[in-house]
Amino acid sequence: MATENETAPGPGHNSEKAKVGGISADRLKSFVERIEKLEEEKAAIAGDIKDVYSEAKGVGYDTKTIRKVVALRAMDASKRSEAAALLDTYCHALGILS
Amino acid sequence: MATENETAPGPGHNSEKAKVGGISADRLKSFVERIEKLEEEKAAIAGDIKDVYSEAKGVGYDTKTIRKVVALRAMDASKRSEAAALLDTYCHALGILS
Amino acid sequence: MATENETAPGPGHNSEKAKVGGISADRLKSFVERIEKLEEEKAAIAGDIKDVYSEAKGVGYDTKTIRKVVALRAMDASKRSEAAALLDTYCHALGILS
Amino acid sequence: MATENETAPGPGHNSEKAKVGGISADRLKSFVERIEKLEEEKAAIAGDIKDVYSEAKGVGYDTKTIRKVVALRAMDASKRSEAAALLDTYCHALGILS
DNA sequence: CGGACAAGTTTGCCAC
């Protein structure tokens, strides 16, 4: 068992109804299904994004430019939260605040 | 302007208020904001997926294995719809059904 | 050849001295050695960076904070060049300049 | 102060010119700049490596295979020095050589 | 050892 890839809590007795090799199949199934549902939603939104770009292109906009604008603004936002995190780090380093 | 990349509907008169070089800034802004909103939702869902994996790991499951399971099922689903599409194509070719 | 992984220019005659399966061993060796030399230099520099962090930590600085500062400034630089690229894109979109 | 994260040499008197909360801003700046310079060099070399791969690809080689070759040789080298270290340990343990 | 960060690989998209 040492070097094996396991997907199993409670590696032991294997006596309950739905466990195989220590795996609770029901629970695993539940996790998988939750993930699949979320992945589906994510894919749907990705499709929506594509649609918006298509629409913009359809009325004459250059998607490349729009992508640049979006990326730049995302970087701004990211930079802003990083700066906040830095400030927080400073505060800790200086012993100010909790 | 002929061979140029354009980001402009109606490249002509340039007389309305918020247009520069044929670009409607308002409309561009609208597109950008719609995309950003969708990207945000997408990121949120990606976060949810991460959370589910974390939860699964927290109760002893191996996330790597679960990822494999999800990928395999996605491939199956893809294959299945591909097969369905092929069947549909055949049906059309044979004049069966709509 | 279709689905094979190949590392071979000129898949054909295989008649020169140092070719095996269409691979020029000498040339391959040359590429590999150039890469290895560069990787070595890169690793050396990475080591130097580690040393600087260690030195800073040794005199009482918090490496986490320094890393944040470095990351933040790197993001600034990246943002700046992205902004320049955006401006360039705009110029093209507007037909200004080349 | 015992359990705090500190970014400060000499946490005490706080009386010199450029110290805030025990942090010497100049010294911090120096560390950051040294790191940034090294990071820049590292990035340059990484770029060179990319260029070599591109060149190899340009004359028909499969970069993925080359990467595998490089990785294998690196592993071999690592293994070899590990073996040498082991031999050295043995020599010391047996009192042979220095 | 466990998570955080970087590197590599893969996949999907867009232009040609």
Added chain:
DNA sequence: GTGGCAAACTTGTCCG
């Protein structure tokens, strides 16, 4: 249809 480009995911490494 293809090939490059960019983004997402996966994997390996390093620090705490």
